[in-house]
Amino acid sequence: MAPHSASSPPSRPRVALFATCLVDLMRPSVGFAALKLLEDAGCIVDVPNQTCCGQPAFNSGDRASAQALALQMITAFEGFDYVVAPSGSCAGQIRRHYPELFEGDPNLIRRAEAVAAKTWELTSFLVDVMKVEAVSASVAGTATYHDSCSGLRELGVKAQPRKLLASVEGLTLTEMNENEVCCGFGGTFAVKYGEISDSIVGKKAGNVTQSGAAMLLAGDLGCLMNIAGKLSREGKAVEVRHVAEVLAGMTDEPPIGVPPQGAR
Amino acid sequence: MTSHITSPQFKENASRALVDAPLQQAMGNVRVNFIERRRAAAEKLPEFEGLRDSARDIKNHALEHLDLYLETWEQNVTKAGGHVHWARTAEEAREAVLAICRRVGAKTVTKGKSMISEEISLNTALEAAGIKPVETDLGEYIIQLRGELPSHIIAPAVHLNATQVESDFRRVHTHLDPKRDLSQPVQLLTEARGVLRDRFLAADVGITGANFLIAETGTSVIVTNEGNGDLTQILPKIHVVIASIEKIVPTLEDASQILRVLARSATGQEMSVYTTLSTGPRRPGDPDGPEEYHVVVLDNGRSSMLGTAFQDMLRCIRCGACMNHCPVYHAVGGHAYGWVYPGPMGAVLSPSLIGVDKAGHLPNASTFCGRCESVCPVRIPLPKMMRSWREREFERHLSPATVRGGLAFWSFFARRPGLYRLATRLGMGALAWFGRDKGKFASLPFASGWTKYRDFPAPQGGTFQQRYRDTRKQGARR
Numbered sequence: 001m002a003p004h005s006a007s008s009p010p011s012r013p014r015v016a017l018f019a020t021c022l023v024d025l026m027r028p029s030v031g032f033a034a035l036k037l038l039e040d041a042g043c044i045v046d047v048p049n050q051t052c053c054g055q056p057a058f059n060s061g062d063r064a065s066a067q068a069l070a071l072q073m074i075t076a077f078e079g080f081d082y083v084v085a086p087s088g089s090c091a092g093q094i095r096r097h098y099p100e101l102f103e104g105d106p107n108l109i110r111r112a113e114a115v116a117a118k119t120w121e122l123t124s125f126l127v128d129v130m131k132v133e134a135v136s137a138s139v140a141g142t143a144t145y146h147d148s149c150s151g152l153r154e155l156g157v158k159a160q161p162r163k164l165l166a167s168v169e170g171l172t173l174t175e176m177n178e179n180e181v182c183c184g185f186g187g188t189f190a191v192k193y194g195e196i197s198d199s200i201v202g203k204k205a206g207n208v209t210q211s212g213a214a215m216l217l218a219g220d221l222g223c224l225m226n227i228a229g230k231l232s233r234e235g236k237a238v239e240v241r242h243v244a245e246v247l248a249g250m251t252d253e254p255p256i257g258v259p260p261q262g263a264r
Numbered sequence: 265m266t267s268h269i270t271s272p273q274f275k276e277n278a279s280r281a282l283v284d285a286p287l288q289q290a291m292g293n294v295r296v297n298f299i300e301r302r303r304a305a306a307e308k309l310p311e312f313e314g315l316r317d318s319a320r321d322i323k324n325h326a327l328e329h330l331d332l333y334l335e336t337w338e339q340n341v342t343k344a345g346g347h348v349h350w351a352r353t354a355e356e357a358r359e360a361v362l363a364i365c366r367r368v369g370a371k372t373v374t375k376g377k378s379m380i381s382e383e384i385s386l387n388t389a390l391e392a393a394g395i396k397p398v399e400t401d402l403g404e405y406i407i408q409l410r411g412e413l414p415s416h417i418i419a420p421a422v423h424l425n426a427t428q429v430e431s432d433f434r435r436v437h438t439h440l441d442p443k444r445d446l447s448q449p450v451q452l453l454t455e456a457r458g459v460l461r462d463r464f465l466a467a468d469v470g471i472t473g474a475n476f477l478i479a480e481t482g483t484s485v486i487v488t489n490e491g492n493g494d495l496t497q498i499l500p501k502i503h504v505v506i507a508s509i510e511k512i513v514p515t516l517e518d519a520s521q522i523l524r525v526l527a528r529s530a531t532g533q534e535m536s537v538y539t540t541l542s543t544g545p546r547r548p549g550d551p552d553g554p555e556e557y558h559v560v561v562l563d564n565g566r567s568s569m570l571g572t573a574f575q576d577m578l579r580c581i582r583c584g585a586c587m588n589h590c591p592v593y594h595a596v597g598g599h600a601y602g603w604v605y606p607g608p609m610g611a612v613l614s615p616s617l618i619g620v621d622k623a624g625h626l627p628n629a630s631t632f633c634g635r636c637e638s639v640c641p642v643r644i645p646l647p648k649m650m651r652s653w654r655e656r657e658f659e660r661h662l663s664p665a666t667v668r669g670g671l672a673f674w675s676f677f678a679r680r681p682g683l684y685r686l687a688t689r690l691g692m693g694a695l696a697w698f699g700r701d702k703g704k705f706a707s708l709p710f711a712s713g714w715t716k717y718r719d720f721p722a723p724q725g726g727t728f729q730q731r732y733r734d735t736r737k738q739g740a741r742r
Contacts, residue, residue, distance in 0.1 A: 019728045019729070023680075024688070024727050024729055025688050025691075025692050025722070025723060025728075026692075026724070027724055028727060028728035028731050028732075031728035031731075031732065032728070032732075034615060035732075045608050047728075047729065047732050049681045049685075050681070050729070051677070051678040051679075051684045052678045056673060056674065057675055058651070059651060060663070060671055061651065061653075061654030061656070061657055061658030061663065062658050062671055064659075065671070065675040065678075065679070068675075068679055069678055069679065071674070072681070074680065100389065100648075100698050103440075119400065130707070141497075146347060148636055149631070149632070149635070151636070152630075153635070153638050164537055175298070180635075181591060181633075181635075182591045182631050182633035182635070185631065185633075186631025187634075189629075190713070190714055191713035191714050192664075192713060193275070193278070193592075193629050193713075194712075194713035194714060194716055194717055195278065195279060195282060195717070196278055196282070196592055196596060196629065196632075197717070198716075198718065199282050199595040199596075199718075200591045200592070200594075200595055200631070209666060213345065225441065226718065228719075228721055229704070229714070229718030229719040229720055230706055230718045230719075232718075232719040232721075233717070233718050256721045257703050258704075259701055259702055259722070
């Protein structure tokens with residue numbers, strides 16, 4: 001799907017950072033990395049009070065809760081020039097599915113469409129809107145990149161993270177096989193159908209290891225926690241990080257699933 | 265009489281499938297072959313994406329005017345000397361076929377591949393009436409020998425490997441030399457061909473499915489790769505087509521447009537090897553053809569999908585691309601879905617046909633990765649429709665109590681940002697504290713569906729929102 005049109009932004013756009021509930025709760029450092037990348041690109045960033053975009057409810061068939069959470073998000077975020085999330089899945093929920101949630105409501109659908117139109121996944125916002133050509137970061141090693149499903153298929157996120165990663169000093173990108181295939185996370189699917197999810201993430205972990213890369217990167221924390229959890233269970237020493245951490249050069253925090261230094 | 269439905273036991277079916285080594289090996293082939301061939305075929309044709317749009321539009325138009333086109337088609341079938349039998353239910357469809365077979369005293373019928381035949385359990389009905397059905401598509405022939413349902417809509421025996429087929433052939437073809445060599449796939453093919461050749465000649469009635477019914481000419485169309493369909497419908501005196509109502513397209517031109525995306529999406533071929541058009545029975549002067557041509561047209565709940573969230577599903581042209589690209593199908597194979605239609609298309613269609621109370625697992629067993637929709641030749645929004653089924657299940661309280669409870673608990677907090685911030689700070693603080701030594705959890709009481717198979721990474725501690733506000737306050741103080 002083609003990325004939506006990026007009309008030229010104000011020189012210092014006001015951006016609302018939607019950290020996403022997983023980053024907020026599990027890995028705050030990704031939020032700080034996104035914040036740094038956005039500020040380095042010239043944005044004035046704010047973090048409005050937020051909880052969740054409502055995707056778990058939406059995908060579980062609980063439309064009423066999904067609508068309530070969407071409205072809460074819209075109200076908190078509609079006053080900004082852009083809404084940016086370090087997640088293709090959550091950005092996709094807002095951009096593709098918020099308008100769907102308010103079909104037939106002439107007032108709310110307009111507000112939903114307005115927020116949808118200015119919502120972006122982090123790396124595509126940096127490249128397609130802010131025209132960032134390179135980041136100033138230095139991370140030594142080889143990395144492989146997993147294309148998370150919603151970012152890839154709902155928002156057309158594919159080239160943007162690779163373009164930025166290419167500018168990271170010392171980093172080499174090695175593509176794995178089947179990098180566009182689902183990791184088996186699927187939100188509540190990973191718990192409801194754990195056994196099937198395990199079979200799918202097992203194949204993904206195999207492809208990651210086979211690539212020979214020391215680091216696995218992706219743009220969605222859900223997928224990353226799933227793959228990191230599988231690699232760790234299998235005793236594979238691959239460092240798993242959100243792409244924003246590497247792009248911001250903020251790799252001092254331990255990777256996903258690894259304890260802080262000195263804790264052992 | 266409907267074929268045995270095990271969709272309610274989807275999870276148990278899946279568990280068995282996941283440890284079935286030959287199945288897993290066969291699914292590995294699907295994962296590679298079908299996907300690569302489709303990609304190559306699509307890339308070679310610059311207008312492929314445009315053709316998908318036009319295939320979608322043709323089917324949409326036909327569905328919007330389904331009554332008109334079905335009536336026109338019936339008139340044209342009749343004009344060509346054929347007979348149309350309308351069947352509201354599977355029962356009526358079986359009765360229509362049986363009535364034709366009984367009238368001509370049929371003892372054996374040959375059959376081309378037809379998913380409608382599977383849907384209405386036609387073979388069971390024929391056998392009960394003392395008529396021997398013989399499947400002539402190689403894959404269908406193999407699963408008939410094994411008493412199985414197809415595991416894929418275009419490759420019914422895709423779950424099997426050559427060794428399994430060899431042992432079935434040795435078990436059933438006892439009239440052949442037990443010492444014969446069947447180690448090569450081509451030897452299996454030759455043996456099946458030899459056995460089937462006699463059956464073709466002996467059949468009283470030939471039954472085929474249809475890929476299209478063409479309104480302007482009253483024609484039915486089948487596409488095959490083995491030529492078995494042609495022998496099935498030309499050699500016996502009677503040809504019976506069984507098809508469902510949504511197979512209708514207005515014109516020959518429309519059918520040929522859709523044919524350009526069908527085989528490419530299915531097998532990566534530009535066209536299937538045989539595309540056979542049938543219009544009425546043999547005419548005076550025709551070199552061959554049946555004396556009678558019948559079409560049994562099945563509704564079986566489809567007309568009630570019109571005008572609902574599921575109407576788009578009726579565009580489906582049964583290419584199988586959705587299951588070929590589905591990570592869940594790759595993991596568990598077709599039989600786990602528990603009825604005739606597997607994969608993403610089955611996850612949407614089966615609840616419509618057998619009820620969401622029975623097929624409720626199917627639309628839930630999806631990661632919503634969206635790959636099915638991205639390859640569907642008629643652009644059916646499969647994930648969106650699976651979600652519509654989930655909404656109906658939620659409304660009817662069919663979703664599991666644990667899921668509903670968890671969702672209600674979570675949404676209570678998510679809708680109250682102040683309380684949410686407090687609760688998550690405390691919760692994540694505790695979780696981080698417990699996980700601080702290892703950085704992960706090997707088991708968690710409330711997420712065993714996760715931790716049984718994977719470690720759960722420990723949170724870093726503190727929430728982003730709290731840490732962000734703390735940093736800002738410090739910044740302001742400086």
